[in-house]
Amino acid sequence: MKKRFWAGLLLAQFLLFFVFSKSVWMISFFESLFEIQKKTHQLLFSWIPFSVGDVLYVILGIFILYTIIKLFKKKERNRAIIKFLFVINVLYFCYQVFWGMLYFQPPILYKLSSQKEPDINKAKILALKYLEKCKASRTMVKEDKNGVFIISDLTSLQLEILQRQKTIPGYISSKKVSSVNSFKPSIFKSVMSFTGILGYYNPFTAEAQYNPQPPATTIPFTSAHESSHQLGFAREQEANFIGYLIGINSTNSDLRYSTEYFTLKSLLRFIIEEDPSFVKSVQKNYSEGMKRDRAFEKSFILKHQSWLDDFFGFTNNLFLKSNQQEGSVTYSYFIDLLLNYENNT
Template identity: 30%
Template sequence: MKKKYILPLSLLLQILIVKLIALFPEGVEKWYSNGLYPKIAFVSRNSLGWIPFSIGDVIYFILIFFLLRWFWKNRKGFFKNWKTNGLTIMSWFAIFYFFFNILWGLNYYRVPLNKKLGIPKEYTLAQLEAFTDKMIRKTNALQEEITGTDSLAVTIPYTETEIFTLAIKGYQNLPENLKEFQYKHQSIKGSLLSYPLSYMGFGGYLNPFTNEAQVNILKPKYNCPMTTCHEMAHQTGIGSESECNFIGFLAAIKNEDVYFQYSAYNFITRYCLGNLEKMEEGKSKPFFEKLNKGVVKNLDENEAFWESYHTPIDTFFEYFYDNFLKMNQQKDGLESYSKFVGLMIGYEKIS
C-alpha cells in the first residue's frame, strides 16, 4: 500500500473505533474519563498553565497560517489535482481527529450525568414557572445587594485574571455527590482570539490539545465568572454543554463571591425565560416584567454586545457547531445548552 493512503484510511478506521467505543459509556467512564484523561490533563495544565498567554491560540495561529499558505500554493489546478489534495486534507484531519479524541474528545462518550446521579430531565410547564420565579427572586436580590438599588446594572470590579483565580473556590465547594469534578491545576486564560470568537458567537472554549480554558475577554464582564466556570467544567472531563452549564452554575453559586453568584443566576434566568418562550409563546413576558431594571440592563448589555458582532460568520459557525455537537453524542446540538435548566430542576428534587 502506498504511504499516501495510510493516514486517510486510518481516519476511517478511527471513526469506526470511536463509534464502537461510544457503545460502552461505562468503559469510557472508568478507563478514560476517570483513568487516562486525568493524567493527560495533569501534564497539560501543569506544563502550560503557568504561561500567561494561550499557547493553544498561538498554535491555532500557526496552523491557520500554514493552512492558508498551502491553499495559496495549490490554488492553481486545485480541483484538477483533487485526488492528491483530498488525500492530503484527509491525512491532516486524521492526525487532528486522533489527538482530539485521545487528549480530550472521548469525554463526549462517558456516562451522562443525569444517569449517574439519577436526575430526572423532564419537567412540566408549572415546574419551569416555579423554578423561573425562584431564579428571578435570587437574581433580583443579588443585584440589589451589589448595587444598593434595583435600577443599576451590575459591574464587576475584578480583572479577568482575578476572576480566573476566584473561580477555583467555587469548585472547592461543590456538593458531595459532585466532588469528582473538583478543579485542580489552573490553566484558564483570556483568549488571544477574542475578536474572532465574538464574530463566531462564542463566549469561550476549551482547547482540547493544550487543555487551556479560553475565555472571550471582550464580552460583558458580568458574564465572565459563569463563562469561566463553564469552561473549567470542560477541563474536569465533561463533554456535554448542558452538563458544563450545570456544573459551572453550581460552582458559581457555591462561590462565596457575590459577583459569581449574580453571574450564574443572571445566566440561568435568561435560559429559563427562553425555555418558557419555547414551551408557549408569550409565556415569558409576565416573568420578564418581574426583573429589576438593573438586571434588565445587564441582559440588554449582553444582547447588544452579540448583536454588534452579528454577521453571516456567526450564523455559519452556529450551523457548524450545532452539527459538531450532534455528531458527538449531543443530539440536541446548540439546544443542549438550555437543557441544563432541566438538570437543575431535577437536581433540586433529589437534593
C-alpha cells in the same frame, strides 16, 4: 501509495474510536488518561501569559492555507496532500485521546435519583425564585458610570471558581479538582464577538478560553462553564450544569449574580414557547440594574450581528449533534438537570 496509506489510517481511526465509544471500560480508561494529560498540560502551559492553544490554531490555519495553495501546483500536489493527511491523522488521534471520548461518559442525569421530564409549571416556580435571587445579588455588585454591571476582580473570581469546584456533590462528580489557574482570554476575541461564542476549551493545552469583550454578565458564568470542561465534563449542557453548581452558592457576588442570571435566562428560554406572556411579565419585574444589564446585552448583540454568527451557530450545532449532544440552541437538557437537582435538594 502513501496517500492511500494515510487515508486508510484515518478511516481505521474512525472505526477504532467508534468501537471504543461503545465500551464502558475504554471510556473509563480515557477518563483516567484525561486526568494525566490535563495535569501535564497545565504544568506546561498555564504559566504562559498568552493562549498557547490559540497560537497552535493559528499555525494550523497557516498550514491549511499553505496546503490549499500547493494544491494548485501540479508538481507539489501529491506531497501537499500527503502532508495534510498526516497532520489530520495526528490531530484526530490527539483530539480523541485527549478529549473526544469523554463525550461518551454516562450522562449526569443518570446520577440523579429522580429523572423526570421537564415540567413547565415547575420551571415557572423556579424562574420566579431566580428572579428574586438575581434582584438580591444585583444590589451587591459594582456598576460602571452607566449603571451596568462590571466585574470587580477577575483574578479573584477565577480562583473562587477553582475553589468552588471542591463543593460539587460527590454523587455528581468524583473528578479530580485542579488548583491551577489556566483561564486565558482568547486572542480571537474580536472575531468571537461576531460569532456569539463566549468561550471554549482547548483540549490540546487544557486552557479555558473566554471572550473578554461581551457584557460582564456573561464572563463569570462562562468561566465556570469552561472550568467544567477542564474537570472533564465534555457535553455542553452538562458543563452548564456543573458551572451552575460551582457558581450558585458562591460567596463571590459577581460569580453568583452571573450564574443566577444565566439560570433565569435559561428557564425563560425554556418557558417562552409555552407561555410568552409569563416571560414578558418576569422581564418587566427585573430590577432597574437587571434591566440596564439586559439592555446592554441586547445592544452588544445588535452591534455584533453578522453572517459569522449564523455560520458558527450552524457548524457548532452540527458538532454538538455529532458528539451525542443536543443542538446549541436547545436548553432542555440543562433544564432537565436543574429541575431534577432541585427535586433532590
